[in-house]
Amino acid sequence: MSRLRIATIWLGGCSGCHMSLLDLDEWLIELAARADLVYSPIADAKRFPPNVDLTLIEGAIANDEHLELAQTARRHSKIIVSFGDCAVTGNVTALRNPLGTAQSVLQQVYIEHGDPGGVIPRDPGIVPVLLDKVVPVHQVIPVDYYLPGCPPSAPRIRALLEALIEGREPATDIRYG
Amino acid sequence: MAAKTLTIDGHLVSARPGETLLAAIREAGITIPTLCHLDGLSDVGACRLCLVEIEGQRRLQPACMTMVSEGMVVHTNTPRLQAYRRQIIELLFAERNHVCAVCVASGNCELQRLAGMVGMDHVRYEYLSPDCPVDISHARFGIDHNRCVLCTRCVRACDEIEGVHTWDVAGRGVDARVITDMNQPWGTSTTCTSCGKCLLACPTGAIFPRGVTVGERPHASERIALIVDARKQRW
Numbered sequence: 001m002s003r004l005r006i007a008t009i010w011l012g013g014c015s016g017c018h019m020s021l022l023d024l025d026e027w028l029i030e031l032a033a034r035a036d037l038v039y040s041p042i043a044d045a046k047r048f049p050p051n052v053d054l055t056l057i058e059g060a061i062a063n064d065e066h067l068e069l070a071q072t073a074r075r076h077s078k079i080i081v082s083f084g085d086c087a088v089t090g091n092v093t094a095l096r097n098p099l100g101t102a103q104s105v106l107q108q109v110y111i112e113h114g115d116p117g118g119v120i121p122r123d124p125g126i127v128p129v130l131l132d133k134v135v136p137v138h139q140v141i142p143v144d145y146y147l148p149g150c151p152p153s154a155p156r157i158r159a160l161l162e163a164l165i166e167g168r169e170p171a172t173d174i175r176y177g
Numbered sequence: 178m179a180a181k182t183l184t185i186d187g188h189l190v191s192a193r194p195g196e197t198l199l200a201a202i203r204e205a206g207i208t209i210p211t212l213c214h215l216d217g218l219s220d221v222g223a224c225r226l227c228l229v230e231i232e233g234q235r236r237l238q239p240a241c242m243t244m245v246s247e248g249m250v251v252h253t254n255t256p257r258l259q260a261y262r263r264q265i266i267e268l269l270f271a272e273r274n275h276v277c278a279v280c281v282a283s284g285n286c287e288l289q290r291l292a293g294m295v296g297m298d299h300v301r302y303e304y305l306s307p308d309c310p311v312d313i314s315h316a317r318f319g320i321d322h323n324r325c326v327l328c329t330r331c332v333r334a335c336d337e338i339e340g341v342h343t344w345d346v347a348g349r350g351v352d353a354r355v356i357t358d359m360n361q362p363w364g365t366s367t368t369c370t371s372c373g374k375c376l377l378a379c380p381t382g383a384i385f386p387r388g389v390t391v392g393e394r395p396h397a398s399e400r401i402a403l404i405v406d407a408r409k410q411r412w
Binding site: 082085088089090091092094095097098099133135136138139143146148150172174175176177 | 278
């Protein structure tokens with residue numbers, strides 16, 4: 001059996017879902033025997049590679065960089081999983097949406113409620129540009145499976161990964177928060 | 178009066194005359210989702226989660242508002258009903274800002290539980306993300322409109338059990354909000370007795386005791402029925 005190529009990406013989220021992934025402890029060693037982690041915040045790869053079998057996406061789409069990476073991941077992955085509440089619903093990352101457009105949010109955070117003399121960070125090409133509305137991953141690319149949870153627990157992640165690695169349909173597992 | 182005999186999901190069931198279909202379905206050991214229904218309060222048929230198919234009727238009927246009748250043939254869990262129930266829960270999540278991760282009711286919330294029950298693995302609709310106020314002007318309780326599903330259980334508990342009617346609903350459609358007295362801060366209400374029955378009745382984290390944080394608001398809606406039963410025994 002050829003080795004599976006797995007990627008994980010970290011968009012608008014707190015990395016808690018990745019922490020939960022690391023909570024799989026010694027099962028990660030078993031996973032490493034069957035799969036390669038070809039792109040991840042915890043792997044040394046600069047570019048999202050082609051021909052990925054399975055990509056877990058943590059986080060919501062909050063800026064232009066997230067949008068681009070999600071689209072790249074979709075182009076190069078057979079299976080995309082929305083991994084955790086931020087990817088599935090927007091969750092905490094989307095709490096800014098009721099505050100209005102990106103400009104209005106930045107104004108409120110950096111000027112109205114920020115330090116005296118605060119300025120809105122602006123560094124084109126370096127600081128990603130916020131989108132006006134934070135959206136869940138499935139609103140910008142097609143998603144194959146959803147694993148809600150803030151974060152999903154390690155056993156729930158394992159159950160999903162085991163099913164997908166073995167080519168089975170994962171059991172429905174819905175638990176928000 | 179003679180008992181009524183009806184068929185629910187292929188099982189013959191007998192029910193008392195004047196009983197609701199929801200009660201008969203539950204007595205038959207069948208679980209269907211409900212949200213605006215709360216034992217001890219009157220029914221309003223607002224949430225539409227308990228819709229069932231009745232043979233010979235083209236329209237779906239809310240089980241909580243339909244009386245049993247002789248020979249009724251009822252289906253409670255068809256693919257059509259499952260699709261509508263999931264759609265209803267998705268629309269509730271899309272309409273306000275329900276963020277389980279930072280909610281006082283997480284783990285004890287009827288909406289959160291219903292999302293799992295109806296198989297809502299994601300919401301297909303665009304989130305409206307309305308700018309909703311949080312009122313913590315009351316000394317003991319708060320109301321977070323981001324988490325309100327307009328089930329009106331607080332309104333009915335306040336009116337029917339406490340007999341005060343501090344709560345009501347103002348506005349229409351997506352602008353509808355539960356209000357206290359003349360749409361004023363809860364803390365300034367002159368009718369509220371601070372009894373906390375609205376808090377007991379609330380299915381989500383919309384009404385909460387001040388000072389609780391994530392996951393700390395217990396779910397105690399069954400206490401409304403206990404209060405009603407206790408009064409019957411005493412009087």
